[in-house]
Amino acid sequence: MFVGHYAAAIAAKAVEPRAPLWTYALAAQLVDVAWGGLVIAGVERLSLDPDLPGSALVLEHMPYTHSLPAAVLWSVGAAAAARFLLRLPAVAAGMLGAVVFSHWLLDLIVHRPDLALWFGGPKVGFALWNHPVPEQALEIGLIAMAAAAWGWRRGVEGQGWRAPVVFLGFLVALQIVAMLLPAEGGAAGMGLSALGAYLAVTLAAAFADRPRRPQAP
Template sequence: MFVGHYAAAIAAKAIEPRGPLWVYALAAQLVDVGWGALIITGVERVSVDPDLPGSALVLEHMPYTHSLPAAAAWSVLGALAARLVLRLPWAAAVMVGAVVFSHWLLDFLVHRPDLALWFGGPKVGLGLWNYPVPEQAVEIGLIAMAGAAWAWSRGRQGLGPVAAPAFIGFLVALQITAMLLPGDGNPVGIGVSAIAAFLVVTLAAVFADRPALRSSH
């Protein structure tokens, strides 16, 4: 799961528009931002198996980011940061926390069994990665549905119609690019590339959320 995670961010923006899209976008990948940092430092471990269908990542050890208790902790931290640091309304802050936690739920759909239910506990994952075409269809489908909801929400606010399809198109292009680029087996490279991609999407969300182009109707 890559851009599919952003469906939660876009849906959150449609439901609670007082939260900035860039905050929701960062929240959707906050767990993986932490994972990238811990991969770089060697605290968590990943390797690459090019013979695997779909994602070639072998996620060997990631209890501090992708275990169920860790995901819950990241969610609480995300909500508190949104409220106390960014001064968002409580409803938007809670939505940020929900978006953070959605990362684990969506990963559960696609990951092979590598998500620990508790520290040192059994690992779960439905393994949709093993079926690349349906997995990609799920990701793009989630983005499309969330994008439609966001476009409708923007229309109700009198905002222009361009931002939603443009941002969705950017995400789809990013997904295709990620599929075509050769994988890097170096854990540091994987971590750096992941964080860079998330920051690029966060920056794109800043521009997509600008209210300047209001509808003339």
Template sequence: MFVGHYAAAIAAKAVEPRAPLWAYALAAQLVDVGWGALIITGAERFSIDADLPGNALVLEHMPYTHSLPAAAAWSALGVLAVRLVLRLPWAAAAMVGAVVFSHWLLDFLVHRPDLALWFDGPKVGLGLWNYPVPEQAVEIGLIAVAASAWAWSRGRQGLGAAAAPVFVGFLVALQIIAMLLPADADPVGTGASAIGAFLAVTLAAAFADRPGRSGTG
């Protein structure tokens, strides 16, 4: 899952608007930001199997980012970071932490069994990656539902609703690009590209979150 993770960020913004959208967007992929850094260093490992249907990634070793206890730890880190750096209220900080943890839950839907229940424990995953068309439909569907809620929330606040479809369009474009690009077995290139994409979405979220005239975004 790639852009589907941002559905949690957008939905959280609709429910708890006191945290900035860029913080939610970064939180949604914080686990994968860590993964990108750790595959560059070799602490976590992956390979590519072009014969796999859908996503060609074989995620061999990622206990520090994608195990269940690691996801909980990253979530706690997210809560503390936004509480200390952004001075958010506890409720908003907790929502950011929930978005961080949503990454593991959404990965559980699509990953093949590569998500450890504890650091060296059994691995789980429902494997929706093996069914590319339904998997893409789930991702885009989640984004569409969350964006509708966010647009409604912005409209109620008099901020304008057009930011939601523009941001979603950007996410869909990124998803298409990611689907068309060949899988890269180089950990440095893959890690750097992943981190760059996540930071680009974070920047786009900051622009999308700006107030606009009601009805214009």
């Protein structure tokens, strides 16, 4: 799961628009942002197996980001930061926390069994990665439906459909690039690539969420 995670961010923006889209986009991948940093630092571990169907990632050790307790803690921490540091309304902050937790739920669908139910506990995952066509269809379908909901919300607010369409196109293009790039570079390289991609989407979300300039009379 890559761009499919951003469906939660876009849907949350449609439901609770008082938080900026960039905060939702960052929340959707906050767990993986932390994962990328910990992989680079050697705290969490992965390897690559190009012979695997779908994703070549073999996620060996990631208790601090992708275990269920860790996902809950990251979600609560993000909601608290949004409320007390960004000064967002309580409902918007809670929505941001829910978006962070959605990452674990979506990973549960696609990951092979590498998500620990508790620290040191059994690992779960429904392994949709092993079926690349349905998995890709799920990701694109999720962000398309979420973008439609956000477009409707912007239409109600008089903002128009352009931003959702452009942002959706950017995410689809990013997904295609990720599919075509060979899985190589080692753990640190994967961590750096992931962080670069998440930064690019966060910046794109900030750009897409800009208020439309009023037209001159």
